[in-house]
Amino acid sequence: MSKLSNGIIYKIKKIMALSRCKVHENPQGRNGNEYVTNVEPINFPDTSSICGRNNCNNPGLIWLTKEEKKNYDDDKMRIFNFPNSATKVKVK
Numbered sequence: 777m778s779k780l781s782n783g784i785i786y787k788i789k790k791i792m793a794l795s796r797c798k799v800h801e802n803p804q805g806r807n808g809n810e811y812v813t814n815v816e817p818i819n820f821p822d823t824s825s826i827c828g829r830n831n832c833n834n835p836g837l838i839w840l841t842k843e844e845k846k847n848y849d850d851d852k853m854r855i856f857n858f859p860n861s862a863t864k865v866k867v868k
């Protein structure tokens with residue numbers, strides 16, 4: 777486990793959230809990631825988090841893996857990584 781400067785604790789193992797709109801829900805993750813729930817990004821639906829599917833510009837919900845959900849519930853983790861390091865997303 778590691779602690780960021782803002783006090784949020786996260787695990788080094790890469791756990792990867794996905795952004796998907798309500799049309800493209802229940803994403804099937806690569807690398808064996810299984811998405812178990814979704815949470816709303818800050819300011820949803822007027823959010824900068826847009827569905828990651830091709831040709832879709834709908835606002836995206838943030839789908840979490842089982843481990844991410846545990847962090848969300850137990851550790852109050854609110855910032856999640858996407859599968860590349862271009863950006864992260866903050867949820868409610």
Ligand SMILES: [Zn+2]
Nearest residue numbers: 797800827832
């Ligand atoms: Zn979509």
